[in-house]
Amino acid sequence: MIIEIENIKYYFQIKGVGKPIICLHGFSENLSTWNLLKLEGYQLILIDFIGHGKSDKPYSRKYYSLKVMIKHLNKIIYELNLKKYSMLGYSMGGRIALAYAIAYSNEIDKLILESTSYGEAGFINRLKRRRKDLNLAKSILKDGIEWFDDYWSNLSIFESQRKLSKSITDEIRKRRLSNRTYALSNTLMCSGQGKFPCMKSNIRKLSMPLLYISGEYDKKYRHVGENFKKFNANIKHETIKGVGHNTHIEDPNAFIEVLSKFL
Template sequence: MNINYKFNDTDSSETVLLLHGFLSDMNSMKTVADQISEHFNVLSVDLPGFGKTPSTGNYTMDDVSESLASLIESLNLGKVHIIGYSMGGRVAVSFMVNHPEKVQSAVLESTSPGISDISERQRRFQVDYARAEKIVSDFSAFINEWEQMGLFSTQNAMDSETQLSQRASRLAQNPDGAADSLLKYGTGIQRSYWNDLKSVNSPVLLIAGEQDKKFAAINRKMNDLLPNSQFVLIQGAGHNIHMEAADKFGIIILEFLIGG
């Protein structure tokens, strides 16, 4: 799997890998990249199905993390810090579990390690399958429905320019790739990493929005299982904290990455 990437070499001895969320690409993490580039090299990627990385062939979440490991090796980066948001956070968890020797630390924003209950995971796959069909049949209508999900209701308070920019980024994605990604490494198909969390020894910063009740609860449980983690709840924020509370997010992650 060839991952499209951009490597900003700032002549630092340490690198941060940025992993974006669903229906976006590496450009959605630009604000975060700008916040950390004074202190770190930045490796931005398009995850499979988004941006310029196609979703082709048969692969799993573990294959995605394997491809990222190969990319890091090819760039001779050694250990990296990781910042993963939502879908990108799930990829980050997979990477930490499968390639601990390549991880210096991780920031997981609004992240889940998957669904442990098999029946619940099967139900989620049916939801993801239906979403994939809707994406392919009427992408614009799907985006409209996606933006109305309670998960993103707090984003209505953002300025119109930011909201329009995010919508344009979503609509710019390839519908076939986005749909295929759900069926290859969506929450309903990926394996659960809950039981693997206790073996992750790298420092981990968990961040969730106070208004995002579901992921706040998930992150509290993750914090109980991870051996070396801390959990920060951002007041007033929802799911996409790095966009809704950008300045606060930047301060928190820099304190962790530099100090941790």
Template sequence: MNKKIVINNYEYDVMIAGAGQPVWLFMHGFMGSMAEYQNVQPKGTRIYLNLLGFGPNAQVVKPAQRFRWREQVNDLNALLNQLDIQKVNLVGYSMGARLALAYATVFPKRITKLILEGGTAGLATQRLRQQRIIADAKKAAKVVTVGMHQFITEWEQLPLFNSQRLLPIAKQKFMHDQRVNQYAENVSNSLYFFGTGAMPSFWGQLSLLQVPVTLITGMNDRKFTRINQRMSQQLPQVTWHQIPHAGHNVHFEQTVTVTNILNNLVVD
């Protein structure tokens, strides 16, 4: 079932599949959409969401400051309220994982389980955050200057996505089309206002998070393996899965494995 849910004058695209408990909410990464998660189908009710400003039919987000993390957290909470969902298993990948962790720090009682794939607790120092803000601002300006096609061509050469170049051509094309069909203004403003540098550091809050957390990383993703190793040492209730033959986007490269991990979290 496809639904459109209006939150603060923005129309979110939502797809609901399955039935019963538990309830899962899936949040994609930067320049992604709900479509990349729809083959991940654990038992229960599954909610796939196009995040603010992303997806093939996304409207231009006005004002651009709506991309700030606190506003997106509040939107997410309002969306759960409209769907009459009290508690949820929250699954986020990369940018979606950053939003999921932020949501968990503000509304921990609404989360049954938190699943972070290729996630981070942010940059620990103001100096690192400022450096990242400058770098993201350059990328944001480039998006609108050169256009999505050239920006994506360069983006897909990042070492983070090396393993995706080993996937079947059809899957590579799906991911490329998903990225290139985003609206440049939204991509740019997301980088400005919701990039890693624009978010606070949540490292100091990890030890206080009283929510069961599952971390998922690909073994070929060395950067996020290091980050998640540190996160796993600070979270009080944590399980960390390191998946072979996968890079940053584990659920896209190893869909069955991730689905099995989620099903194993469900207590009959």
């Protein structure tokens, strides 16, 4: 299904019946990353971000900013006539979900963040990350989508995915290769971690129940999850054993069990 917001077409799917949960995918992914997610009594609303999946991929960078992404996401939800809903975000989608929950906290019932960041703390750290994102954006444009797939799949945070079945890794690769180089580049430069504001102080103000999920082998985001708990007593941190960064694909049954218990 398609919803058009300010001349940008967004693709989404609705699965199941019950309480609504908005599901947001990670960088270079699309809504099919949630294919194995099934929750009894919940309606899953899966959305392709701008520049990803079957949503529009405009050349203009202005549409890829965090401000516009948050505004358009809210308009999509308004068009779906949702007043109260939960939100689930993985990696980049988790950052967007966090920023959205801070902006529209009165609408969020529960917030679930999987392997995500609250933003780089400190000007120097943000500057370093911005340069790293810019260099990657340039490399994607220069070397192409197959180079990106090879580079991204060999990052240490995805090492544990090498034990997955070929059918699953082929699906992950298919999603990455379906991207346009300029759209990924625009995403990195306009809403990547280097451009994302540090939201540590905002986390303290969140009042809704919040679950942070990390994988046992993902040391960086396990540590981030512990920091989330320190910032806000409402936050619960669960670590799924035997998996890395993408817990919902590496062990979907364990992910569903943790998520269902929280919900």
